[in-house]
Amino acid sequence: MPRFSEIDAGMLAEVGGKAAHLGELTRAGLPVPPGWALTTEAYRRVAEAAGLAEVIAGGGGATGLAGAARTRLLETPVPAEVAGAVVAAYEELGGGPVAVRSSATAEDLPFASFAGQQDTYLNVVGADAVLDAVRRCWASLWTDRAVAYREANGIDHAGVRIAVVVQVMVDARVAGVMFTANPLTGRRHEAVIDASPGLGEAVVSGAVNPDRFVVDTATGRVLDRHEGDKRLAVRAVPGGGTRREEHVPAGLCLTDAQARDLAGLGARVERHYGAPQDIEWAIDDAGRLWLTQARPVTTLFPLPETTREGLRVYFSVNVAQGVMRPLTPMGLAAIRLTAAGAARLFGYGPAVPGDGPAFMAESGGRLWLDLTTALRSRAGRMILPRMLRLGEARAAVVVDRLMTDPRLSVIHTTRRPVVRAAARFARRIHLPARVLRALAGPRGSHAYVRGLGERIDRRLRVPAGATPAQRLDHAERVLAGTFPLVVSVMPFVITGYGLFALAARLSGVPLGEMQDVLRSLPANPTTEMDLELWALAGRIEPEPFRELPVHELARRYRDGALPPKAQREIAGFLGRYGHRGVAEIDLGLPRWSEDPAHILGVLANYLRTGVADGPAPDELFDRGAADAEAAVAAVVARARRGGRLRGAVTRFALRRTRAYGGLREMPKFLLVQTLAGVRRSMLAVGEHLAAAGVLADPDDVFFLTFAEARAALPGCDPGRDGYGTGGEPGGDLRELVAGRRAAYEREARRRHVPRVMLSDGTEPEAQAAATAEPGSLRGSAASAGTVTGPARVVLDPVGAHLEPGEILVCPSTDPGWTPLFLTAGGLVMEMGGAMSHGAVVAREYGIPAVVGVADATRRITTGARITVDGAAGTVTLQEA
Template sequence: MSASPLILPFSDIGAEALPLAGGKAVNLGVLTRAGFPVPPGVCLTTRAYRAATEGAGLGDVLDALATTPAGDVTALNELAARARALVLAAPVPPEVAEAVRHGVRGPGGPSGPVAVRSSATAEDLPHASFAGQQDTYLNVVGEEAVLDAVRRCWASLWTDRAVAYRAANGVDHRSVLLAVVIQEMVSSEVAGVMFTANPVTGRRHEAVIDASPGLGEAVVSGSVNPDHFVVDVATGRITGRRPGDKLLAVRPLPGGGVEHVGLGDGTGSACVTDDQVRALAALGGRVEEHYGSPQDTEWAIDADGALWLTQSRPITTLFPVPESAAARAEGGPRIYFSFSVAQGVYAPLTPMGVSAFRLISSSISALAGNPVADVTAGAPQLTEAAGRLFLDVTGVMRGRAGRAVVPRLLDVMEARSAVVLRGLFDDPRFGVTRRSVLPALRRVLRIARRFRVPSNVVRAVLNPGATRGRVERLRSRLRAELAPLPESATPLERLDRVERTLSARTVPLLPHVVPGPIAGFAMLGLAARLLGGRARPGELTTVLRGLPHNVTTEMDLALWRLAGRIRRDADAAALLLTVPATDLARRFHDGTLPRTVQRELREFLAVYGVRAVAEIDLGVPRWSEDPTHVLGVLANYLRLDDLSQAPDEVFARGAAEAAVMIRTLAARAGGLRGPLVRFALGRARALAGLRELPKFLVVTVLAAMRAELAAVGAELASRGVLDSPGDVFFLTIGEVRALLSAPPADPAGSLALVAERRAQADRERLRRHLPRVVLSDGTEPEAVATAEPVDGALTGTPASAGTVTGTARVVLDPVGAHLEPGEILVCPSTDPGWTPLFLTAGGLVMEMGGANSHGAVVAREYGIPAVVGVAHATEHVVTGLRITVDGTSGTVTTT
């Protein structure tokens, strides 16, 4: 500690000084050393904070904070208050006080009044800004006043908001220290903030500037309506302006401190000139170029017209811009569609999960007649950003065929994405360049002929039972093919099998399965056309209630029946209701659960253990490996007391309602149309349930390949190249092959790479906002058009008819989620791992999806009202709120 300085001038602070100077001081030092106009100042380092607080008695508070959940706000606030009191009561060590006095009056330091600003070591970081979490004191005059402000800055490391922010972001309170910036005040005539990328739309190189008279505190604190400008950084063109009333200014007082001065309505004139706005944007562009990433800056203009930078930090809320190989080859603006979001997976995929999809995409590309040179690199249209998969759909959207087909498919799968893509039709950057539909039609017909899809669709309509039999035989053959390699197989042989299976075997399975659901939904469409306007809203979806032959529904009902058998064993039921699911999972693997639970759960997992939450990620443990979620769901089922609302009863009632609706609609059609409507709807019920099977087959393949890779991981761990077998999923196929082919002399590199990727994944799991569609300039088209709800009403896509009023339960992760029977599930999206929760839900509200998305299909089959594609539902609805879900009109309202 003694080797560390107490005081550093900005000119001596570089990027490596974060542990000593904190984020704010580091950025001011970097800007100063790069020649940007920064008011001079010094940094009182974290060594001073350590010296002042080491005897303050914070240990007990830190111990308590380490065990306090992030959601326990009351406890966090109480502990924060104790910490603040302890820090404020601690005396400033004499050597620290002398260092402050010397820094204030010494060379290189500020002259005149200063700003005393907190600079935490967890602050202004690339993944979390921590903006405004600690305190700043302006226009501080005199050494003793500076010392008092320093002490209060130290204490502000323990404000309620700072403690809560660290807890929410998973930052260890013990790891955070505080430095203090002491910086010369700029007596500004006008000041404000500037983002070098648009923080709302995501558009890069578009500066957004807020300006108001006086000190920048008025703008930063949000106490004034500033002038607002949007500037194209490249050209300096001001593309948007909105004058603010600027009714308030913060001004320095002669003896220290500040005052709030009322001003007249300033809407009629801007407080900065256009030339100053352009100069600010140009300065912001240089700052961004220096850092290599968009920046959130604070600035001031003094009485002489000089422009000063008083802060710069990364804009942490921007989603990183994807870049595909197709974009690198072709150039120009691009449209990226989020495959992850469309699949209901909000968490980042593991690197091996991304690698698996690159292999699968190579197979799709080859099937379409465009083989790729390197199958591990994947199709040029597939890319990844922030651990999420994106598809470059620019080429598709520039073709007439793509524009006609893709949005219509998304209408029933992910409706809001369809709206966003249609909104780009008039953008001249993405105009149609391929007007003929013939090339696309020829490709589709070639694939259809190769796999005899048209004839199989006809066969499915004529004999649904035979189609289901063929599909079941395919499933049996697949299970046999996926049997694990013998123990004698080498790691390279296992890796070869994974690469071969994913790149050549998986995708060709699907054309053998899709004719059934194609036929089913074609029959539903035929019935709709025959009925014309005779079918009322919600009636056709009623036909799909209690739909048979759906592998996901069958799984959920099998789990419900398992709960019923456990219910009859009082001791076993009591165990599941009282023991945490994690402990039960451990007992299952030890073979020490009650016989009923042990045997029945093993049989269930033998069929459905390939599934998982976020199951499209090969790197995610399957239920057969970790049945914690399944055991938690079983406990939820055991809490259902009203057996008239039991899922199998509800499912049976739904099937009966569907049969009645078929007869009603057929009678309403009348004449020759009646029998045709009855036939078409009957075939829809017989075949549409197969919709879930293609994904189940893919997931089955992924689970088998995961097992092979786990064996490879075990071998690499035994060699010391990895810490544990599971680390293999934080590498790519190519990286694993390199480790197997030429083992490194020093394994530190692979160990460090895995550790960094695990840490990055942990950070990414905290990201709440994921764009459905993002452009190559960072623009999120949906953000431009999204409107806030009016009077609590939210709108989306009707997914399952009916109306229900109940208590909302917002669930962001289904693992360990507790849903009381009848509660309305509000969630970002779903995959089959979520659907056991549907069995006790009274209704469903989902941010993603369309009328034929996975969650919508299962909700209809269970007969629960559902609205999907509701923007920001998990933000506007809170747990415990009474809401009404109208699955016929697509609205969600508070009651």
């Protein structure tokens, strides 16, 4: 049974998380009450004697498993040699009052703290009482909450062990908890201290409203202090146990000096671990400060690494794209290469394309854009909020607030760099020539856009005999050169929407009242895909789709065993759209052509439910086109009041708007086509590496970067052609990939990703929640119309089922979501603006939609009746 002074962080499997931390703190010279750990070997012996392996194998659900395991452990005698060692170690501590705490091997980890999941016993006196507390600590590994928490975090029950910590009891005059980073705002270097008289149990258990102090750990300044009611205190009782004492004297239980001392101690602990900590502390009657526990704060989103000085502002690429999950390492690398090509168009390409542009950062497996330079420039303050209002309205509100922060004052006053960059971009995408082509007529413009798909297919072709190294070289060249090609569509889109604004000015009709002009736009690849899928459902044999589960449908499709027409028609659909998928910007995720289960599930949903009491989506689309023509006529009529020429120009402008507006989705469609082609080539590289024993599975290649994959190939230069940053040649990479997969899965369970984050950890939106009057949620108007119906909250479209008329409530959308729109009665999104993907597609289908609704998926529950007013931008909760 090692003493704390003999324990280090490498002994997690032997002593559990809590003891490992206490040993680390002791060895670092921090004030920890002395103690020792009863190792996991003792628990293993008892668990083996109790037959826990059979209980775990038997399952029985979380509650049944927990109850059976606890009973077995409590009924099994403690082995004599274990009991003797515990008694001897207790007497060596002095035989006085001790705290007995659980210390599990899956506890106080960087990704899951397990705070409060296992039991603690305070002021335990006497050897028999210590043995009883040890037994109960073992059993607490199997409480209902601990079992549920492990299952939620993907931790194997059979692999978890528990040690027990026994340490000298601090008879605290005041105690509590401290976070070395503010858990509400995310701000680092801002300690939040909760304190209450007596033992810390009152605070930890939530039995009191404690006094709260906020301290700037950099300066020691107390930023805030708030007195809690502290209606009771938990005190140690002579002879063992605790009691609750009511009528605690009023007044703050800590002085400012003590709060500063605590914050300073917390900063030392944080520096030792290199990450924010959740600390339990106590101050004894002599005024001495003690640390009784420390664990990492797992709820904070990790900060992007930066070498730039000063406060930085980061905007989430993932949130903007509706991809809340993390990206695979090769997916991140692919976006960096593509973004390097984009930056080069503006004259700011990085020296090493694989590094990505300087304004791109990474944390939590997600990508971030550093907006600081734009926010601190006069030109950026004009452009950035306007761009965000179109695509991410809630982020625009945050940026508006940040402009008032004195730390982000304007330091770049000249507009010349922006003008030069814009001129370079316009020249390199041939903007003037393509705008003239767009004005001349849609036929030539659309022919050019159709030709882009064929050009990309040619660029993606790799000789059948290409070596893995040649495939990697080709993939990096294609990705680095893709953006100039796909963005060449944008001059047509810019022309369309520029003429839309011109028509509004000429007619005097506000843009918000002209949204019907944008309904049912032609040439939108996403709506064409959705309507084709709906039409496909009407052409195929319905029986297997109505009767069989999705996994069986997928198996039959792969085996070519679906009814002939269904097999042929689905293959044709996937031939045109199989490069798409959910979270499709991630190169590392399968496409529909690889895993058609999502598409087959959508078809089954269409065939089982249809559209109740209303026209089919294709009829609605045609009706929307007719409504758009009527809207065009109404706007033109308004313009004619100013003269016939004004009316003619307005008609011309709106015709071009409708001709080109749908192309807004085309650049992403072409980019995803490129990613799908590169993915096929990388799978071939993965097969080679798996055959060589470097990887366990070909798909594991997506958990490497391009440079790492190249380094794993014999005789390859990791930094070839400047695309990668090099690295040591790899041997067996299976352990590396397994660790990255585990990290990816942990991050994928994260429910909240900040939209905007500052480099000090602050999440500005957490400081100002945007809500309307009680019972109403406010967002941004996205698609006009009002609908009342039951809500269906969907966090992942794969396997989602939406009854006709239900209102889809979701975090955000990409094209993988849009087949659900065909049966939705309305749409509510947490992210987005008037020109975001979901808003555009909702308008085209005539679905009332509100976007940018803060915490919609948490504040609205499935089945609740809600009213969506797409013109006012409100969502009203009617009943649960």
